[in-house]
Amino acid sequence: MTDSALRQPRPRPDSFAELFTPKLVTSLREGYDGKRFVADVVAGLTVAIVALPLAMGIAIASGTTPDRGLFTAIVAGFIISAFGGSRFQIGGPTAAFIVVVYRTIETHGYDGLIVATLIAGLILIAIGYLRLGTYIKYIPYPVTIGFTAGIGITIFVSQVADLFGLTTAKLPGEFVAKVEALWAALPTLNPFAVALSAISLGLILGLRHYRPKWPGFLIAVVLASVATAVFALDVVTIGSKFGGIPRVPPTPQFPALSLAGVKAVLPDAITIAILAGIESLLSAVVADGMTGRRHRSNCELVAQGFANVGSALIGGLPATGAIARTATNIRSGSTGPISGVLHAVFLLVFVLVAAPLASYVPLAVLAAILAIVAWNMSEVHVVWRLLQNSGWGDRVVLTATMLLTVFYDLTVGIEVGVVLSAILFMHHMAEAVAVEAHGQAGALPGGMIGRDQADDDGRPYDPSQQTREDVVVYRISGPFFFGAANQLSTTLSRIGTRPKRLVLDFSAVPLVDTTGAATLRGVVEDMRKRGADVVLTGMSRPVRRSLVRFGIRRPEVSVLTAPTVEIALAQMDHQELAAE
Structure with a gap:
């Protein structure tokens, strides 16, 4: 290859010229x-x-x-x-x-x-x-x-x-009619x-x-x-x-x-x-x-x-x-x-x-x-x-x-x-989404709360049994989209005594769609009417943008945030949680 060829700039791999070069x-x-x-x-x-x-x-x-x-x-x-x-x-x-x-x-x-x-x-x-x-x-x-x-x-x-x-004669395009025409022509x-x-x-x-x-x-x-x-x-x-x-x-x-x-x-x-x-x-x-x-x-x-x-x-x-x-x-x-x-x-x-x-x-x-x-x-x-x-x-x-x-x-x-x-895929994705209940910091791996609402030992989960009775922590795993959003509402509806603070860990949520954001907003509004706060932790940048876009940050539905569940629990005593 000549020096001039070496000096000649080549299109970037993602440039229009390179993408459409035969x-x-x-x-x-x-x-x-x-x-x-x-x-x-x-x-x-x-x-x-x-x-x-x-x-x-x-x-x-x-x-x-x-x-x-x-x-x-x-x-x-x-x-x-x-x-x-x-x-x-x-x-x-x-x-x-x-x-x-x-x-x-x-x-x-x-x-x-x-x-x-x-x-x-x-x-x-x-x-x-x-x-x-x-x-x-x-x-x-x-x-x-x-x-x-x-x-x-x-x-x-x-x-x-x-x-x-x-x-x-010219065979019809419809399958059954075509078979009938062929059957009738068998003598030929x-x-x-x-x-x-x-x-x-x-x-x-x-x-x-x-x-x-x-x-x-x-x-x-x-x-x-x-x-x-x-x-x-x-x-x-x-x-x-x-x-x-x-x-x-x-x-x-x-x-x-x-x-x-x-x-x-x-x-x-x-x-x-x-x-x-x-x-x-x-x-x-x-x-x-x-x-x-x-x-x-x-x-x-x-x-x-x-x-x-x-x-x-x-x-x-x-x-x-x-x-x-x-x-x-x-x-x-x-x-x-x-x-x-x-x-x-x-x-x-x-x-x-x-x-x-x-x-x-x-x-x-x-x-x-x-x-x-x-x-x-x-x-x-x-x-x-x-x-x-x-x-x-x-x-x-x-x-x-x-x-x-x-x-x-x-x-x-x-x-x-x-x-x-598409319907089958959405069903599988919804089944893959989990809402897990956790205890206080240091005891995060708790029972799975889903269709059977039971912990790892098969016993129904009772948030009042947590060491910190004024706080309930849930971890959501998987895409929080319309096929799975109802699971959060169903799980929260089974809580007996409403806590003073509900911590939702979003660290395992890759995306939130409109329905998921609307469901979350409904949860926040319901908790605030009852005099309780909602704390969101572990939100990635895309998830944060989605929630902000769908109105979670508005004054009437503002939420508290923290980087992790552990930090949120530690900061609760000092009231250092950030408001959005």
Whole structure:
């Protein structure tokens, strides 16, 4: 490194420039040579081979044409790798969007999907630049597992028609109606499609077990296509259903927007943005775990946003980071974002050169691929482990999220799951808060006063038995928030004779919310009406600020303070307590 480079100031780690510097720039700063380029070429080609059938299959399952999936993988994949905050992220259309995209097209048409994708991209850009990306990680694990398992079930059912070669009209989006339509179409079963599906499934799973480094998806597609062409099998192909794939990418154009149209698709846009944010950051976390690197979450979300805007402009599908393709990229020897950029370039070369060959691809083999993807998404072993080993609350959250995703709506499933998890968390936090009764200084560890109002020996606590009968001391442990504030009032209401002074030790309280402050104010006012004082000890600066903000320091509700309980008890004889 030159002296001038050493003298050049580098952005602070928390500066805007550093937080939103793409990992591609970071990677190139480290130095890039021919050896790393060769490794990235191999990784990019490997990922492109995996992404090729997936992009087409996901687009078809979403209710649109296969070229939409390919062009999304090219444009969005390039933007995500070039401008993202994860070094190894591979972006494109993913199976998680199938349910949302299918429903959006069914409700608002394809133009509505384009508008929803554009708005979702803008939402992701705003979330990233406002540095709100870290909050996405607060979506609970049972919720994530629940809706991904629900999506997996829905995807599998949507592929049954192509797996068995059933002749059906456009399947309805509602799950039960879809199952009924498939059941009614069973007499149209095509034995050639069943054979292709079964052989493709066996081949892919066999290669995954015995030759895991071989591109099982592409091998299955090629062999099934060759068999269909050579033996003239009577099965539905991309050519017979969609007329093939155009070689020339579409010209970017801005979709027509109207206030009514934006309002109509806004819920779907929010769902797309949430899914894109969750899946991209989950994929980035997986990549970090595999490589020991660290991603920039807000930079990644900004790139995801621009990728979805770019996809909307070329009439593509929603895009996000793909966990399986990202893992394949890492295992194939990628050294950085260049491999992701090259994966998009290789896909573009395929479209320009070999697009006519896609006409021979039977839909049965693509359905087999998506059936495997759906099984992987469902994570049956993880769901079973959570149902076996988790508490009842997490079981309810997981089950409710999964069932609502399958039978009602993905967005509602996520919302209900998050709300249930929040209620469960608040219940656990409230249970963790303790109000302990203490004796005089030197005998502070006293009995726990909670639901049973008993001391360590199981006997009811009687404050009058303390050595200092005019003083009662309580120690509050845990966050004093609305879920636990009532415990203090309940405990104090059981005191027989009111003391002259009530000492409340806040040394183990990390925070106080509005309800906690209001409860404390009520306690102070009640004690003062009875001619008694309230002494607060051990308050941290944040707790003190919260209490002052909510009016504890006002003259009519002033309290006495001391650093510790011991000092408070010692100063009572000298009346040296400070008033607030």
